[in-house]
Structure formats: structure tokens, C-alpha cells
Amino acid sequence: MTPETLGAASIVYVALMFLLAHAADRAAAAGRWRWMNRPAIYTLSLSVYCSAWTFYGAVGYASRSGLEFLTIYLGPGIVFAGAWWGLRRLIRVARLHRVTSIADLISSRFGKSAALAALVTMIAVLASTPYIALQLQSVSMALSAFADQGHPLPGNAALWVALGLAAFAILFGTRNLAANERHHGVVIAIALEAVVKLAAFLAVGVYVLWGIADGPADVLARIDRMAVSAAGEGWRIRPERWFALIALSGAAVMVLPRMFHVLVVEASDEDRLRQAGWAFPAYLAAMSFLVLPIAVIGMDLLPKGANPDLYVLALPLSQGRDTLAALVFLGGFSSAMSMVVVSAIALSTMMANHWLVPLWLWLRQAALSEPAQSREDLGALMLNARRLAILLVIGAGWLYHRTTGGTTALAAMGTVAFSGMAQVLPAMVAGLVWRGATRRGAIAGIVAGALIWGWAIFLPSLGLAAPPAMPAGIDAFAGAVLLALAVNLLLLVLVSLTDFPAPAARLQALAFVHAIAPDAAASDAAPAIQAEALLTLAGRIWGNEHALDVFRKAAESQGKTGYLPDLTPRFLTDFERHLAGTVGAATASALMTRVGGRGGVTVADLMEVAGEASRAREDNRRLELTSAELARTAAMLRESNEKLTALSAQKDAFLGQISHELRTPMTSIRAFSEILMEPELCAADRARFAGIIHDEAGRMTRLLDDLLDISVLESGRTRLKPGVVNLHDLIERALAAAGASATGRDFAIRRNPLAEHLPVITDTDRLLQVLINVIANARKYCDAAEPVIRIDTRRNAQGWTEIDIHDNGSGIAAENRALIFEKFARLDDPARAGGAGLGLAICKEIMEFLGGSISYLPGQGGACFRISLPPRPPRRTENPPA
Amino acid sequence: MRRLFLGRTAYRKRRLGDAIRILPVVFAVLAVLPPMWLPQYFSYARGAVWLAASWALTIAATAALHHAIGRDKTEEEDDA
Numbered sequence: 001m002t003p004e005t006l007g008a009a010s011i012v013y014v015a016l017m018f019l020l021a022h023a024a025d026r027a028a029a030a031g032r033w034r035w036m037n038r039p040a041i042y043t044l045s046l047s048v049y050c051s052a053w054t055f056y057g058a059v060g061y062a063s064r065s066g067l068e069f070l071t072i073y074l075g076p077g078i079v080f081a082g083a084w085w086g087l088r089r090l091i092r093v094a095r096l097h098r099v100t101s102i103a104d105l106i107s108s109r110f111g112k113s114a115a116l117a118a119l120v121t122m123i124a125v126l127a128s129t130p131y132i133a134l135q136l137q138s139v140s141m142a143l144s145a146f147a148d149q150g151h152p153l154p155g156n157a158a159l160w161v162a163l164g165l166a167a168f169a170i171l172f173g174t175r176n177l178a179a180n181e182r183h184h185g186v187v188i189a190i191a192l193e194a195v196v197k198l199a200a201f202l203a204v205g206v207y208v209l210w211g212i213a214d215g216p217a218d219v220l221a222r223i224d225r226m227a228v229s230a231a232g233e234g235w236r237i238r239p240e241r242w243f244a245l246i247a248l249s250g251a252a253v254m255v256l257p258r259m260f261h262v263l264v265v266e267a268s269d270e271d272r273l274r275q276a277g278w279a280f281p282a283y284l285a286a287m288s289f290l291v292l293p294i295a296v297i298g299m300d301l302l303p304k305g306a307n308p309d310l311y312v313l314a315l316p317l318s319q320g321r322d323t324l325a326a327l328v329f330l331g332g333f334s335s336a337m338s339m340v341v342v343s344a345i346a347l348s349t350m351m352a353n354h355w356l357v358p359l360w361l362w363l364r365q366a367a368l369s370e371p372a373q374s375r376e377d378l379g380a381l382m383l384n385a386r387r388l389a390i391l392l393v394i395g396a397g398w399l400y401h402r403t404t405g406g407t408t409a410l411a412a413m414g415t416v417a418f419s420g421m422a423q424v425l426p427a428m429v430a431g432l433v434w435r436g437a438t439r440r441g442a443i444a445g446i447v448a449g450a451l452i453w454g455w456a457i458f459l460p461s462l463g464l465a466a467p468p469a470m471p472a473g474i475d476a477f478a479g480a481v482l483l484a485l486a487v488n489l490l491l492l493v494l495v496s497l498t499d500f501p502a503p504a505a506r507l508q509a510l511a512f513v514h515a516i517a518p519d520a521a522a523s524d525a526a527p528a529i530q531a532e533a534l535l536t537l538a539g540r541i542w543g544n545e546h547a548l549d550v551f552r553k554a555a556e557s558q559g560k561t562g563y564l565p566d567l568t569p570r571f572l573t574d575f576e577r578h579l580a581g582t583v584g585a586a587t588a589s590a591l592m593t594r595v596g597g598r599g600g601v602t603v604a605d606l607m608e609v610a611g612e613a614s615r616a617r618e619d620n621r622r623l624e625l626t627s628a629e630l631a632r633t634a635a636m637l638r639e640s641n642e643k644l645t646a647l648s649a650q651k652d653a654f655l656g657q658i659s660h661e662l663r664t665p666m667t668s669i670r671a672f673s674e675i676l677m678e679p680e681l682c683a684a685d686r687a688r689f690a691g692i693i694h695d696e697a698g699r700m701t702r703l704l705d706d707l708l709d710i711s712v713l714e715s716g717r718t719r720l721k722p723g724v725v726n727l728h729d730l731i732e733r734a735l736a737a738a739g740a741s742a743t744g745r746d747f748a749i750r751r752n753p754l755a756e757h758l759p760v761i762t763d764t765d766r767l768l769q770v771l772i773n774v775i776a777n778a779r780k781y782c783d784a785a786e787p788v789i790r791i792d793t794r795r796n797a798q799g800w801t802e803i804d805i806h807d808n809g810s811g812i813a814a815e816n817r818a819l820i821f822e823k824f825a826r827l828d829d830p831a832r833a834g835g836a837g838l839g840l841a842i843c844k845e846i847m848e849f850l851g852g853s854i855s856y857l858p859g860q861g862g863a864c865f866r867i868s869l870p871p872r873p874p875r876r877t878e879n880p881p882a
Numbered sequence: 883m884r885r886l887f888l889g890r891t892a893y894r895k896r897r898l899g900d901a902i903r904i905l906p907v908v909f910a911v912l913a914v915l916p917p918m919w920l921p922q923y924f925s926y927a928r929g930a931v932w933l934a935a936s937w938a939l940t941i942a943a944t945a946a947l948h949h950a951i952g953r954d955k956t957e958e959e960d961d962a
Contacts, residue, residue, distance in 0.1 A: 081906040083944075235925050243918055281940070
């Protein structure tokens with residue numbers, strides 16, 4: 001077994017993970033993700049806690065310091081024993097607020113503070129750097145264990161590992177900007193890796209325990225024999241370290257960015273803690289107690305100079321068990337890989353949401369709500385920010401590895417990370433249980449704790465400063481940790497006690513501590529805010545499809561049709577929370593303010609919230625239900641009433657119009673036929689007048705055809721003739737036909753021919769009629785100086801075909817949108833339209849007849865019509881009514 | 883509103899909830915105090931056995947309690 005073969009094996013292994021993650025992502029996109037949503041997968045994904053530190057470092061740690069290595073697992077064990085009342089609450093609150101990361105949680109709790117989010121992100125990045133370095137170091141160290149003396153390790157192994165893992169994280173962590181930060185592919189991959197590393201560690205542990213040693217009793221006897229030897233001195237438990245490390249690891253399992261990500265962000269509900277609460281500690285216990293025999297036997301059998309961090313590989317190798325050693329290598333590689341990938345994803349989300357995007361918003365003061373013609377894609381910007389952040393995070397880990405020269409013991413690097421991240425814990429716990437904790441208190445505590453950590457732990461770990469001297473008898477590391485945490489907590493409490501927080505922060509405090517979600521008391525939402533501006537903003541972050549979907553659902557729940565819900569406080573709160581699920585609470589709040597000039601909360605608003613809450617609850621709920629029902633009905637009634645009033649006015653106008661339309665040709669036909677009766681008319685004039693009569697009669701026929709068409713469609717007496725057609729050809733034909741009656745202006749047509757090659761089953765002639773009509777309308781009404789028509793086609797997940805026809809004109813005013821699909825509706829002056837206002841009404845009837853729909857999409861920077869076709873035409877066509 | 887008195891089933895559920903709350907405290911005491919207090923006894927084989935046994939018991943107790951508490955215990959307010 002050479003390092004080269006192992007390198008090749010790990011490349012194959014990573015490729016397998018790629019395939020698995022890809023398949024899982026595809027299945028999730030197709031809606032088949034129930035099987036991925038099992039508690040068992042969740043439990044396994046938590047084992048990302050066991051990184052390469054556990055795999056290699058724990059054995060080294062145990063052989064140097066004895067049982068102290070267990071503290072790293074006892075802490076999580078204690079925390080998970082309390083999973084049902086501690087972690088459950090954390091997950092519930094985080095899900096309620098759609099928290100995307102630990103920095104987001106703390107910033108959201110303390111008044112959506114952008115500064116706090118940036119601060120926590122900085123600590124997380126600093127603390128994770130040595131941890132990622134640890135993973136890279138462990139992989140290159142493990143490879144070198146296989147190298148013969150003659151063959152040095154190929155240079156830069158750590159760099160290649162880093163690059164490969166960065167590629168994995170970028171591919172699967174930054175696919176799309178979801179409305180919640182869940183990554184099914186990555187979770188499935190790390191769940192499988194959890195199985196691989198457990199299997200590998202169990203294999204080597206069982207082999208050592210019964211293959212080399214004589215079972216547990218023998219190992220215990222060896223430990224006691226060692227107690228009296230020189231090596232046993234290092235095993236003596238130091239109480240202050242024992243306590244500090246258990247506290248640190250208990251904190252780490254919640255606040256490390258990757259743990260928070262798998263534990264809270266990827267959790268789809270809190271009930272899975274019932275299983276994870278005992279299964280994850282069982283996983284940890286199995287891994288950690290097998291460390292002991294490996295460490296003890298390694299010390300007994302292997303030469304004195306051997307690196308204890310590599311006992312887990314060196315033991316099987318020394319016994320000639322090459323296959324077992326290779327399996328162990330893969331297990332260690334798995335643990336390093338899942339740690340780096342999940343950390344990179346979690347940290348990059350934090351860096352993008354809390355550093356890069358706020359910076360970008362600050363640099364660009366342009367109003368975001370403008371229906372930008374050059375649609376800047378905010379979503380793409382954020383994804384690119386995350387990709388950059390992943391490279392930065394992993395690159396920093398590699399640099400740390402280079403700087404420290406790869407000589408430090410693994411465990412020492414891990415504890416640096418733990419102690420840094422633990423500085424966030426007091427603010428998090430206080431934020432969840434104490435309403436009085438304030439933003440200034442949290443900032444003061446975290447800054448002080450982080451400074452002490454940097455000075456007494458982080459810089460010394462880089463060799464840039466000497467560890468501070470502690471009073472005699474106290475361990476330098478444990479002393480620094482306890483000092484930092486104590487100062488942190490003290491400042492948090494003292495500053496909070498003397499502070500008076502802003503109303504918005506108090507509202508968040510209430511929502512977090514009592515795990516409730518009050519509506520925005522910000523009922524003084526500035527009236528300037530427009531539903532359409534919000535839709536545009538959402539479209540630029542999530543993509544149009546998702547944004548339209550969210551808005552349609554919100555409108556539906558208010559009893560309205562279309563895509564623009566009323567801007568109730570409930571809707572605004574929900575929308576902001578939804579947005580926060582993608583960009584973090586602080587950025588979401590800033591975006592809302594930017595778009596809508598939404599006012600802040602005042603103390604008076606808060607008082608009002610309190611007053612409402614104290615009302616008798618039963619009455620309140622019943623009333624709310626009734627009034628919600630009433631409001632829905634009223635909204636529906638209002639909508640149809642508006643439509644009816646407008647329609648009746650339009651109908652009167654139309655009757656006048658249609659008589660006029662019929663009379664004009666009739667008058668000229670009568671006049672010219674009278675002239676034709678004159679005997680002495682020359683042949684040329686006769687032909688000309690006959691031609692005029694013919695044209696006028698044709699105009700009347702067309703009008704009557706339209707009227708007939710619509711009445712036939714409406715009565716359902718028509719017959720559908722289904723056929724298969726390539727959409728591309730159909731659009732070609734429609735463009736040609738609509739162009740024939742051109743207005744003489746030059747239109748640029750933007751299409752995506754590749755996407756258009758979709759077979760559709762429908763009544764081809766009818767669909768063609770709709771396409772011609774909509775395209776002709778766009779040509780007729782688009783008032784842009786350089787008119788452009790864009791046609792997008794796609795097939796959605798349900799198999800429906802969607803055709804969007806945009807133009808870049810001024811679009812249709814909001815008050816007219818409810819009318820355009822009604823008969824007799826014509827928006828501007830009749831002369832210009834040159835029709836009777838039946839075109840879109842016919843289109844709507846046809847689309848309903850074909851089982852599909854046509855609708856107007858607001859907020860697209862021009863008029864945009866969406867034509868949706870079902871996978872196959874409705875059934876009734878096979879048995880047309882007689 | 884939380885009721886002042888509960889029927890048998892709901893009462894048992896409440897007490898199960900109490901047990902779940904005590905569990906981490908008990909385990910923390912078992913895992914943290916003895917090794918800090920008497921390091922000479924708990925640094926070697928005896929400590930390993932002690933920690934393994936108490937952790938195993940805790941895991942078994944957690945599993946049993948989580949099983950007993952059943953799905954979604956939030957709205958158990960009946961006093962029948």
C-alpha cells in the first residue's frame with residue numbers, strides 16, 4: 001500500500017460522494033426527499049462532530065494525557081442528555097426565525113444587529129482556521145505513515161486535499177439560494193461518511209481489543225500497570241482542565257459553526273431529537289471508548305519515537321494488516337472531509353450574509369426595488385460571495401497549516417478552536433433564557449472574551465506570543481479559558497442590567513425567550529411600501545419562480561387571486577422572516593427598510609403589543625378566527641365587486657362601441673353599393689368601390705367571428721383536437737404570423753432556442769391562436785424606445801409547460817390587471833387598438849379549454865404574460881359533449 | 883393556561899418531563915465531580931470503568947425516557 005494508491009482510492013471515494021450527493025440533490029429537487037428526512041440520517045449527520053481530531057488526535061491525546069481525552073465527548077454527552085428541554089428549545093426558536101447560522105441567531109436575538117453578526121462571524125472564522133488546518137494536517141500525516149523511508153511524500157498533499165474539498169463544498173453547498181439553508185446532498189454524504197468512519201474505527205478498535213490484546217480486562221490491567229510507570233504521570237487528571245474541557249466541549253457541540261449547521265439549520269423538525277438525544281451520545285461513546293485500547297496497546301507495542309497521533313494506523317501496519325490500515329485511512333479521510341465541507345459551507349454562509357452582502361449594500365446605495373431593466377441578479381451575487389468565502393476559509397486553514405509547520409499535536413489545535421467559539425455561548429444561552437440580555441451586553445461580553453482568547457490562547461498557538469503566566473499550580477490553558485468565559489459572562493450581565501434596549505430589540509427578546517412569533521408591531525409600516533417592489537426584490541434574490549410562488553400563496557391565504565397580497569403586518573413579518581432564511585435577519589431587515597422605507601418600532605407600539613396580549617385568550621382566538629374569515633370573504637367580495645362595477649361600465653361602453661364598429665362598415669357598404677347602382681360608372685371605379693365593399697364586409701366578418709368564437713368557447717360546445725407539436729416550431733409560426741401584421745416598428749426578439757425544443761400535447765391550432773394574440777399585443781402596445789420581446793419557455797417539476805412572453809414597455813397599470821382578461825375590456829383609446837377588445841378574453845377561454853391558464857406576471861419590468869399548459873389536455877376532450 | 887391539577891395520564895407526562903430535566907444534571911455530576919475531587923482514584927482503569935458505566939446508564943435512561951414521552955407532548959392538557 002503506497003501513498004499513491006491511497007491517494008487514488010481517496011479520489012475514487014470523493015467521486016462516489018459526489019455521485020451520491022448529486023443523486024440526493026436531484027431526488028430532493030424532484031420532491032422525493034422523505035427518505036432523507038429520517039431521524040437516523042439526522043443523527044448520523046451530527047457525527048460531523050467527530051472530525052479527524054477524533055480519528056487520529058484522540059488516540060494521541062489519550063496516550064499523552066490519559067482519560068482527559070474523554071472530556072471532549074463527555075461535554076456533548078451531557079448536553080445531549082438534556083436534548084429534550086435544552087436543544088429542542090434552541091431548534092424551535094431557530095426554526096421560528098429561520099436562522100441561517102450561529103451568527104444570525106445571535107444577531108437576530110439582539111435586535112437584528114449587523115455589527116453583532118459580523119463580530120460573531122469573525123470569531124467563527126478565526127477559531128475555525130486552526131481546526132481546518134488540523135484536518136488537512138491529519139490527512140497528509142496519515143499519507144506519510146504509508147510512505148517508505150526511500151519514498152518521500154509527494155509535495156503539497158495538503159494543498160491538493162484542500163482544493164478537492166473546496167470544490168466539493170462549492171458544488172454542493174452553493175448550488176442555489178434556498179429559502180432555508182438546507183443541503184440534502186451534503187447531509188446524505190456526511191451521513192454515509194459517518195457510517196464509514198464508525199465502521200473503520202470499530203474495525204480497528206475490535207481488532208486491537210481482541211486481536212492484539214486479550215479483551216477489556218487486559219487493557220484495564222495494562223492501564224493500571226502504566227499508572228505506576230513514568231508515562232503514567234501525564235495521565236493524572238488535573239481538575240481545572242477536566243472541568244474547563246468538559247464545559248468547552250459541551251459548548252462546542254452547539255456553537256461550532258458546523259455543529260450549529262447540522263444540529264439546528266438542517267433540522268427539519270424538533271421531534272428528531274428524541275432519537276438523536278440517545279443515539280448520538282451512543283455513537284460518541286462507541287468511538288471514544290475504543291480510543292483507550294488503541295492508545296494503550298500502541299504505547300506498549302510501538303517504538304518510543306512513534307507519533308501517538310498515528311497509532312491508529314501504525315498498529316495495523318505493524319501487524320501487517322494493510323487492508324485494515326487502508327480502511328482506517330479512508331475512515332480518517334471521511335472524518336476530515338465531512339468536517340471541512342460542512343464548516344466551509346456554514347462559514348461561507350456567515351461570511352457572505354454578514355460581511356460581503358452588507359458591504360455591497362452599503363457600497364451601492366441604488367434603490368433595490370427598481371424593476372431594473374438590467375436585472376442585476378442578487379441571488380447570483382450572493383452565491384458567488386459564498387463561493388469566494390469557501391475558498392478563503394479553506395485557504396486560511398491551509399495557510400495556518402503551513403505557518404505552524406504541521407508539527408503541533410492535533411488535540412492542541414482543536415482546543416484552540418473550541419475555546420474561541422465558546423465565547424459565543426454566554427450570549428446565546430442568555431439570549432434564549434433571559435429577556436433582559438441586551439445587544440450592548442452581548443457585544444461587550446463577546447469582545448472581551450474574544451480578546452482574552454486571542455491574547456492568551458490563539459496567538460500563543462501560532463507562536464506569536466507567549467502564553468500568559470498563571471498562578472502556580474493552575475494550567476495555562478484552563479486558566480485562560482475560565483478567565484475569558486468569566487469576564488465574558490460578567491460583562492454581559494453587568495452591561496445588560498444597566499442598559500435600556502431599543503424597542504425592536506425588546507420585541508426580538510420576547511420572541512426568542514418565549515418562543516413565540518408576534519406580528520410586527522411595526523404597524524406604522526410606511527405606506528410607501530409596495531407589494532410589487534417587494535416582489536421584485538424577492539425575485540432578484542430567490543429567482544422569479546420561487547418569489548411568484550410565495551406571493552401567490554400569501555395572496556391566496558388572504559382570499560385574493562393573483563400575485564400581489566395586501567401588505568398586512570402579518571404578511572410583512574412573514575416576508576421578512578422568509579427573506580431572513582436566505583440572507584440572515586440583519587440583512588433582511590436592512591433590505592426591507594431600503595425597499596419600503598419601513599419605519600422602526602416605537603415604545604408605544606410595544607405597549608400596544610402588551611395590551612393585546614393581556615386580553616382574555618379564548619375570546620381573542622375565537623374573534624380572530626371569525627374576523628380572519630370575514631376579512632377573507634370581504635376581500636373576495638371587494639375584488640369581485642370592483643370587477644363587476646368596472647365591467648358594467650365597460651359593457652355599456654362596449655355596446656356603444658360595437659354598434660359603432662358594426663355601423664361604420666355598414667354605412668360605407670350602403671353608400672358604395674348605392675354608387676354602384678349608377679349605370680354610367682366606369683369599370684375602374686366600379687372595381688374600386690366593389691373592393692371597398694369587400695374589405696368592409698371582411699372587417700365585419702372578423703368581428704362577428706371573434707364574437708362567435710368566444711361564445712362557442714364559453715358554452716363548451718367546441719371540440720378539442722389534440723396533437724403533438726414541437727414548441728419551437730409553434731413559436732416560429734406565431735412570430736411569423738404576428739409579424740405579418742406588423743406596425744412597422746423594429747422589434748428585437750430574444751429567445752432561447754435550446755429550451756424551446758419541448759414536445760407539447762395539446763390542440764395546436766388553439767395554442768397557436770393564443771401565442772399569436774399575445775405576441776401581436778406585445779408588438780402593438782409596447783411603448784419602449786427600443787422595443788424588445790423576450791420569450792422564455794420551460795417545463796416545471798409537475799410537467800407543466802410554461803411560456804413567458806415579456807416586453808420592455810411600461811406594462812399594465814395595477815388597477816387594470818384584473819380587467820384585461822375580461823370581455824369588452826380595452827385599456828387605451830380604441831383607435832389605436834383597432835380591435836374590439838376580445839383578444840385576451842378569447843385567449844383566456846382557450847387556455848381554460850386546454851386545461852391550462854394565462855396570467856399576468858407583475859413586477860417583471862414590463863408587461864409579461866405567462867401561458868401554462870398541463871402535461872396533457874383535459875380528459876373531457878375524448879368525450880366531447882354532444 | 884396551565885391547569886393547577888391534572889389527571890393521571892397528564893400528571894405522569896409532567897413527571898416524565900421532570901425526569902428528563904434532571905437527567906443531564908445527574909450525568910454532569912457523575913462525570914465531572916468524582917474525577918475532579920479524587921483524581922488519584924479516577925485517573926486510570928477505575929475512572930475509565932466509572933465513566934463508561936455512568937455514560938452507558940445515562941444513554942439507556944435517555945432512550946427510555948424519550949421513548950416514553952412519545953411524539954409531541956405539547957398539548958397534553960386533558961384532566962380526564
